[in-house]
Amino acid sequence: MEKILIVGGGYAGFYTAWGLEKKLRRGEADVTLVDPHGYMTYQPFLPEVTAGSIEARHVMVSLRRHLRRTTVIAGHTTKIDHAHRTATVHTNDGALREIAYDTIVVTAGAVTRTFPVPGIEQEAIGLKHVEEAVAIRDALLTAFDRAALLPPGIERRRLLTVTVVGGGFTGVEVFGELLSLATALLRSYPELGRDDLAFHLVDSNKRILPEVTDEPGRWVVRHLQERGGRIHLGTQVVSAADGRIMLSTGESYGNGLLIWAAGNGSNPVVAKNTDLPVDERGLIRARADLRVGTDEAPVPDAWAAGDNAAVPDLASPVPGARTVPNAQHAVRQGKLLAKNLVADLRGRKVKPYLHHSLGVVATLGIGRGIFQYKRLVIKGFPAWIMHRGYHVLAVPTWERKVRVLLVWLSAVLFGRDIIPLSTVQAPRAAFLAGGDPFAGSGSGSGTGPTTAKAAPAPAAAATAALADAEAPAARPELSVVRDAG
Incomplete structure (x- = not known):
């Protein structure tokens, strides 16, 4: 079977894999998707998550739940060697794995653009x-x-x-x-x-x-x-x-x-760790049909879409314009990419990407x-x-649409939930501090007076646990920026 590797499970990657599952015949191709997370995040809802208008899990779409015929590998793609049709993946368990493919789809997305500003x-x-x-x-x-x-x-x-x-x-x-x-x-x-x-x-x-x-x-x-x-x-x-x-x-x-x-900043694996052609911004050069390369020099068996790709904007009157990095384009490019991959696999003509803004x-x-x-x-x-x-x-899938609507309805009736869950970043702090309200009561198993007294410096242990949770290497907001893509 044709081996198709999709790098990145964001909008473009998820919709490409989802579309392939609907269009490919059984046994026609083997699809693998590599992403460090097990879900696609619907980013336009993130501002409402910060304000408590939407529950965090409701903006995430499980890859394994909706991609039943796709092999999902949890890890970061660290290198793409298209000349040898291999990709190096650092899996979430710390191992390095080399994946061979026939066709690659690069939808790794972008990372947050930062500047060398102190602090x-x-x-x-x-x-x-x-x-x-x-x-x-x-x-x-x-x-x-x-x-x-x-x-x-x-x-x-x-x-x-x-x-x-x-x-x-x-x-x-x-x-x-x-x-x-x-x-x-x-x-x-x-x-x-x-x-x-x-x-x-x-x-x-x-x-x-x-x-x-x-x-x-x-x-x-x-x-x-x-x-x-x-x-x-x-x-x-x-x-x-x-x-x-x-x-x-x-x-x-x-x-x-x-x-x-x-x-947005260019994804490191795209800008620095691939032999695929990139432009001056660190984006993969793509044609209007989402093949990698140019009309004069296409790269065989390589496709790209989404925020990591410089895709010509055929709807723009400006010569040389590229599609802007937003959800409208990423979703529609992913859907077209699935159609073009199947068409190319079956020897049919592929279509260019053309989308007029809504x-x-x-x-x-x-x-x-x-x-x-x-x-x-x-x-x-x-x-x-x-x-x-x-x-x-x-937002993809009816399940997520219904969940979001129900949260909005409950907010109309009862208002927003204003309870912070910051202590979840240090889940063992209460345990180390002997924070169980029944500790020392003599009831239960292993929580009696002897156990409580034997715990050395519980307050210091809790403080240390909280300090560890807030250290730069463990802060979720920093680690996810480094892990983006």
């Missing part, structure tokens, strides 16, 4: 993975609990200061959602006031949301400012060390939560949003409804 590695959290979204939500909720114990002053305000770097859709959406959450939380924290909150959105460009035209972009800025947000355009973060933000304008302030959403829509918090399609612009509550309607239709 970023220690302080910032990205927003490409669900673990990061959960960490952001827990950090904000925990900050409210801590701030409520402090008197008014600099430290309380620092805890409730949030900085988002990046004025694209991800940055603006998470800024709007967190601002909405924080404002709503004040009703549950009578000790705190609106003046204790400080939300900063920083972008090096002179405008935000480059996908919309100028006037809607200016409206979004005014809207966020009216809600108390501070927008810093044409500004860069020059330092984030020691919990303090320093801007290129000279402004400096204490900061509690730093979210880095400054765009418009752009963004959430700015509960009940607030913006939508634009050509000259049509819709703002406020109708745009927010359109955002939720579009994405609940776009």
Whole structure:
């Protein structure tokens, strides 16, 4: 059988494998998908996960559950040697494995773009993975609990200061959602006031949301400012060390939560560890039919799609334009790629990728949003409804659609859940500290007085466990950035 290897299980990779399962005859090809996670993350919902509007697991689609005829390998692809038709995979159990293939599909996605700014590695959290979204939500909720114990002053305000770097859709959406959450939380924290909150959105460009035209972009800025947000355009973060933000304008302030959403960076395996052709941005060169290479020099048995591929945008009037890295293109490229792989396998003609934009829509918090399609612009509550309607239709599988709808319905009836789960990052702390409320009562097995007294320095052990959980090497928000792709 033809051996097809898919590198990456994001939008493009998942939809390619899903489409192949529907179209391939049994025995026609053997499909293997390599991804470090066992799920595809529906990234447009991540800002709502940070605000508690959607449960984290509901934005993830299990690969094994929905790809029954595909071999799923949990690991990172570290090298692609297309000349010898092999890929090196570092599996999640720590082993190195070499996988042979006949045809390769590179859909490894992109990673968060970072810059050599002091303090970023220690302080910032990205927003490409669900673990990061959960960490952001827990950090904000925990900050409210801590701030409520402090008197008014600099430290309380620092805890409730949030900085988002990046004025694209991800940055603006998470800024709007967190601002909405924080404002709503004040009703549950009578000790705190609106003046204790400080939300900063920083972008090096002179405008935000480059996908919309100028006037809607200016409206979004005014809207966020009216809600108390501070927008810093044409500004860069020059330092984030020691919990303090320093801007290129000279402004400096204490900061509690730093979210880095400054765009996409090229995937390391694509940019540095493959013999497939890449462009100056570190993206795989692809043709309109999603084959790797150019019209003059195609690469046999190699295909690419999604955020790691430079795919010509045939719908754009600009010569040489490439499709932008978003979910609309990745999903549709994955679907076409499955069709083209089957057509090529059967000796039929493949089709070029052509997609006209359906418009752009963004959430700015509960009940607030913006939508634009050509000259049509819709703002406020109708745009927010359109955002939720579009994405609940776009998220794959009916199971996930129903789960998301049920969570939204429960939020209408009961409000958002505001319980943080930050202690899940140190699950053994209570155990090491003897935190069982029945410890020492003499009941149960192994929890009597002797066991409790024998535990050496339980408070110190719990502190050490928490310190280990918060160390840079173990922080989920940092590890997932390094593992992206």
